[in-house]
Amino acid sequence: MNVNITALTTEQRNERSRNIDQLSTLEIITLMNEEDSTVADAVEAVLPQIESAIEAIYHSLKNNGRLFYVGAGTSGRLGVLDAAECPPTFCTPPELVQAIIAGGESAMFTAVEGAEDSLKEGANDLESKGFTKSDVVVGIAASGRTPYVIGALKHARKLGAVTVSIACNQNAEISEYADHHIEVVVGPEILSGSTRLKSATAQKMVLNMLSTTTMIKLGKIYDNLMVDLHASNIKLVERAKQIVMDIAGVPYEEAEKALKETNQKVKPAIVMLMGGVSVERANEVIEQANGFTRLAIELAKEGK
CATH class of the missing domain: 1.10.8.1080 (Helicase, Ruva Protein; domain 3)
Structure with missing residues (x-):
């Protein structure tokens, strides 16, 4: 199947880094730092959309719902990371915030080729977790077109559950299947198409906001202190x-x-x-x- 991705911002050439293979170490990391400094501004531009998503997640969790992150590759791994940090930070039960990554747990450490290309598997994996209309799913895909994520979002929407999407391209395809869509446009990567860079940084920042703010609203914090932390070491x-x-x-x-x-x-x-x-x-x-x-x-x- 031929898929045209050349129009995606995340796939385009970054004019500032065209000669990156000829730069010194300091010049490379200076360029990377300069590009990374633009990510916070891109996130700031979509704060109203992030706020809307947080309110929906909070309402769900307050009413005994659960939060599910779904993604593939780097996006999936970021979801796993955020979910895994909730129990020790906020003493939440493991089932409250869960992550599903295309290809299963092994994909956290080793790329599972082709796992992201199945609409059906995205829906099946979400269904296997006992996902209900009371829960929320956050689909994460830098490109905004990952079939696995779309399949999960479509399944959740069919059940009448709240759906959220996080992408790094405007008019992302996954936005069509989300009640709350967050499109953080960070521009072309210094390595064309390597969305583990600025796009991943943006996604991590948004996930930080979603989980942390929701937990604050649920009473897990006093002042700025973690009064529900799990003192396990x-x-x-x-x-x-x-x-x-x-x-x-x-x-x-x-x-x-x-x-x-x-x-x-x-x-x-x-x-x-x-x-x-x-x-x-x-x-x-x-x-x-x-x-x-x-x-x-x-x-x-x-x-x-």
Whole structure:
């Protein structure tokens, strides 16, 4: 099947890098840095579209829905990365934010040739996860035309679920199948068609915004601190202690003691200390507050 991709911005020649193979190391990385500096502006241009997508994702997750990233190649790997970081950062269950990559898990490390070319497989892989109309799918494709991603979006739309697309070309084909389409046009890559460069950087920035902002809105953050982090290693246990110290204004030993009582869970430790309540009561008011730490502290104080 012949597919014309020459019109795609992501496939065009970058005039600034035509002689890149003749440049010195410093000249190459200077050029790369200059090109990368334009990515944030491209993302800024589509902030309203990103905002719209976040509101839809938040509404879904607030109502027991789940978030699915679907992509192929670099785009798929970025989805896997963002999904994998949610449990340790926000203590979310693994099923809340999931990633599906064309070719399966092995494609994370080794390219699976042709995996992205099947509409049917995109739909099948999403269906195999038990995807429902209550969930949200974010289709990620720098080119904006990946069949695998389109198949997943079409399947989700048929069920009546919310669909989001992220592409790096204007008037992207995947935008036709998304309720919320984000087109971050970063221009031609310094290596023509190598969308692991600026396009991938743009996609990572957008994914950061989608997941982080949604989790903030769900009450996973107090000030700018990760009060729901999963303290699963020495570094994170120490970070948890510092967070409790910063918020509750207690010394190291008291923070350490509180975290031992809460099984290294930051949020109940904070509520227990600031509300002057037991661990059991701290957990009760956190549930009443739907996970929002500030409100939980207020409820704990009111009930004393």
